[in-house]
Amino acid sequence: MSSYALSPDVHDIYVDGEQAAVYVGDAVLVLGPLASALVEWVQEGPRDIDSLAGLAVARFGAPGNVDPAELIAAQVADLCDAGILAICPI
Amino acid sequence: MEIDAGKFKLLRLDALGLRVDVRLVGAEATGSEPALARAWSRCLATASGWAADIAFDAAIGASADLPKGGLAAADLPRLSHLLSPTVTVGVIDHLAGEIVMLHAAALADRSGATAVFVGASGAGKTTVCRTLGRHLGYITDETVAIETDGSIRMYPKPLSVIEADLPVKAQISPDDLGLAEVQARPYLSRIHLLDRDPGHRGPPTIESVDKLEALAAIATQSSHLKRLPRPLHALAEVIDTVRGVTRVRYADATDLLPLTDGLVAAR
Numbered sequence: 195m196s197s198y199a200l201s202p203d204v205h206d207i208y209v210d211g212e213q214a215a216v217y218v219g220d221a222v223l224v225l226g227p228l229a230s231a232l233v234e235w236v237q238e239g240p241r242d243i244d245s246l247a248g249l250a251v252a253r254f255g256a257p258g259n260v261d262p263a264e265l266i267a268a269q270v271a272d273l274c275d276a277g278i279l280a281i282c283p284i
Numbered sequence: 285m286e287i288d289a290g291k292f293k294l295l296r297l298d299a300l301g302l303r304v305d306v307r308l309v310g311a312e313a314t315g316s317e318p319a320l321a322r323a324w325s326r327c328l329a330t331a332s333g334w335a336a337d338i339a340f341d342a343a344i345g346a347s348a349d350l351p352k353g354g355l356a357a358a359d360l361p362r363l364s365h366l367l368s369p370t371v372t373v374g375v376i377d378h379l380a381g382e383i384v385m386l387h388a389a390a391l392a393d394r395s396g397a398t399a400v401f402v403g404a405s406g407a408g409k410t411t412v413c414r415t416l417g418r419h420l421g422y423i424t425d426e427t428v429a430i431e432t433d434g435s436i437r438m439y440p441k442p443l444s445v446i447e448a449d450l451p452v453k454a455q456i457s458p459d460d461l462g463l464a465e466v467q468a469r470p471y472l473s474r475i476h477l478l479d480r481d482p483g484h485r486g487p488p489t490i491e492s493v494d495k496l497e498a499l500a501a502i503a504t505q506s507s508h509l510k511r512l513p514r515p516l517h518a519l520a521e522v523i524d525t526v527r528g529v530t531r532v533r534y535a536d537a538t539d540l541l542p543l544t545d546g547l548v549a550a551r
Contacts, residue, residue, distance in 0.1 A: 205510045206514050207516070208499060208520050215499045215516055217509075217515055220510075221504070222500040222504065222516065223500070224497060224499075224500050
């Protein structure tokens with residue numbers, strides 16, 4: 195299973211409450227609470243989807259009828275597309 | 285070929301706290317010195333013992349023999365038109381990584397309290413300066429540099445004005461536009477995002493902007509932000525200084541006149 199880390203293209207992250215602004219490339223993107231939490235967790239070290247899903251359930255509770263891992267995988271894919279996360283090794 | 289020292293004139297400018305030497309080379313350019321000095325009247329350097337931070341040559345005509353990096357134009361209006369962005373880019377490149385710089389206009393009241401109006405090119409910064417600048421001191425219509433203590437560097441450059449008989453925008457001195465001078469050391473009091481909307485009805489609206497949204501909006505209107513250490517944190521400190529950012533939505537700059545004092549007053 196792949197692990198994910200913060201992309202080297204990220205210049206800075208500013209956290210305000212449950213949300214964060216991420217300066218990546220030439221853009222500043224504002225992230226919602228779940229995406230902000232994922233970015234927070236990968237800053238502690240590379241994490242795989244199951245690890246991130248476990249942390250997400252612990253913080254936000256289990257999602258309704260959705261597999262947490264699927265939900266997190268989709269969110270991680272979006273963050274990778276935005277250049278914020280990258281698959282390890284970078 | 286060496287340029288004969290007797291064949292140039294110096295235009296010495298103070299821009300964002302930097303010393304800029306523009307060497308006007310050749311007969312046409314040297315003859316244009318009074319006009320250029322007039323346009324840059326508020327930026328003319330008065331300090332002695334000058335050592336330039338930035339220096340470049342400028343000439344009129346295709347036959348000018350300029351060193352690499354020199355500025356050449358066909359005539360005075362075009363040279364004047366090119367000079368302004370050349371100076372601006374030169375100073376912001378020189379200051380990269382040292383200070384927060386925003387694409388913004390700035391105007392100060394008599395105490396030095398300064399309103400910064402952030403906006404992209406064409407957002408209305410110059411028009412706001414021409415309108416409110418008769419009552420508030422003109423700091424700049426282009427680039428605002430903010431120190432960590434909240435003080436603001438002066439850059440009262442010429443304003444670009446469309447004139448029917450010129451091939452490019454004319455560069456007009458703030459003195460010739462009747463803009464007020466800054467009376468006290470300017471310091472940051474408010475930050476507004478300019479949102480000119482010709483379809484807006486009624487008086488201007490001023491609304492608070494979420495901090496992260498403001499960070500994102502202002503970051504896109506900054507210069508060399510990523511060269512600063514922890515750039516978003518540096519910008520957030522600036523926003524905290526003014527207790528948040530506001531968005532000003534208006535149809536015409538004259539609609540802002542009744543709000544002049546409120547636009548500058550601290551929150």
